[in-house]
Amino acid sequence: MTTITPIDYSLWSRDPNAFAAALGQSFVETGFAIIDHHPVDQSVIDAVNAAAKDYFALPEAAKKAYEDADDGYQRGHSSFGVENAKGRAVHDLKEFWHTGRALDAASPYRAIMKDTPSVTEVASFDGATRALYHALDDFGRNLMEAVAIYLELDQNWWDSRVDNGNSILRLLHYPPQMSPPPEGTVRAGAHEDINLITLLLGAEEAGLQAKHKVDGWIDVNPSQGSLVVNCGDMLQRFTACILPSTTHRVLNPTPERAKFPRYSMPFFMHLNPDAVIKPIPSCLARGGVAEPEITAADYLYERLVEIGLIKP
Ligand SMILES: O=C(O)CCC(=O)C(=O)O
Numbered sequence: 053m054t055t056i057t058p059i060d061y062s063l064w065s066r067d068p069n070a071f072a073a074a075l076g077q078s079f080v081e082t083g084f085a086i087i088d089h090h091p092v093d094q095s096v097i098d099a100v101n102a103a104a105k106d107y108f109a110l111p112e113a114a115k116k117a118y119e120d121a122d123d124g125y126q127r128g129h130s131s132f133g134v135e136n137a138k139g140r141a142v143h144d145l146k147e148f149w150h151t152g153r154a155l156d157a158a159s160p161y162r163a164i165m166k167d168t169p170s171v172t173e174v175a176s177f178d179g180a181t182r183a184l185y186h187a188l189d190d191f192g193r194n195l196m197e198a199v200a201i202y203l204e205l206d207q208n209w210w211d212s213r214v215d216n217g218n219s220i221l222r223l224l225h226y227p228p229q230m231s232p233p234p235e236g237t238v239r240a241g242a243h244e245d246i247n248l249i250t251l252l253l254g255a256e257e258a259g260l261q262a263k264h265k266v267d268g269w270i271d272v273n274p275s276q277g278s279l280v281v282n283c284g285d286m287l288q289r290f291t292a293c294i295l296p297s298t299t300h301r302v303l304n305p306t307p308e309r310a311k312f313p314r315y316s317m318p319f320f321m322h323l324n325p326d327a328v329i330k331p332i333p334s335c336l337a338r339g340g341v342a343e344p345e346i347t348a349a350d351y352l353y354e355r356l357v358e359i360g361l362i363k364p
């Protein structure tokens with residue numbers, strides 16, 4: 053049975069090539085990696101956890117006021133019941149919040165990337181989420197340097213493609229299940245992430261599983277203080293499927309854990325909207341399967357329609 057062997061982040065500064073090889077191997081094998089001793093400060097994470105609990109405890113009407121259906125829920129709140137996994141009729145048992153990039157006043161990307169609403173009811177919310185966004189954005193760029201080394205690219209190859217990335221920090225709340233949920237519903241149905249890579253905090257509460265190519269569903273169970281990274285569809289497309297965007301899901305809790313909520317925080321690292329996704333030569337040389345070129349913005353739109361966040 054496959055398990056995901058944690059990789060120590062201190063290796064990155066000691067031996068970048070060895071870290072890049074370990075990350076690449078883990079991605080090739082499972083589409084996932086677990087990173088121990090990551091550089092995101094625990095106090096920054098704790099502050100967001102506290103703010104998220106206060107936020108999700110607000111009355112439904114207060115949270116609904118932060119919903120922007122016209123923007124495909126890419127910023128602010130998404131109520132229980134909005135998102136479904138691609139191809140699934142039933143919705144997931146979750147509500148969530150999205151913080152997007154804070155852009156300069158003159159940024160041309162303002163035409164596509166909206167501001168994140170300010171949460172007035174929770175005093176620490178805006179500052180705490182912004183700090184975590186920055187920390188994960190920085191860490192994500194370091195991880196992409198390792199990915200570049202693995203793919204035989206210049207170490208800084210991704211920089212100009214992600215420096216204004218349309219990345220989003222998602223705060224997820226899966227409520228307790230005091231009575232059994234409707235038949236066929238789960239916390240998060242089987243899906244693939246759309247973006248380049250996802251940095252996931254908070255998956256210590258059980259439930260996350262990844263679909264291994266041979267072994268079927270395997271548990272993704274980071275220890276306290278570790279961080280999960282997985283490849284998304286955009287990286288899969290860049291790498292002609294060498295780095296797979298692995299299907300994953302979040303199961304309902306076992307009866308003993310049913311009375312506990314689950315809070316997790318994926319950071320979906322995206323490309324700049326005008327970055328072009330096209331196959332990387334070393335991946336084609338390894339037998340990868342090429343797909344046509346597409347801009348990140350066009351690809352995101354296609355996928356948001358598929359998961360029900362945009363109604364065309
Ligand atoms: O909650 C989790 O652990 C994973 C969430 C997830 O896969 C997603 O929101 O895309």
Ligand SMILES: [Fe+2]
Nearest residue numbers: 243244245300
């Ligand atoms: Fe996901």
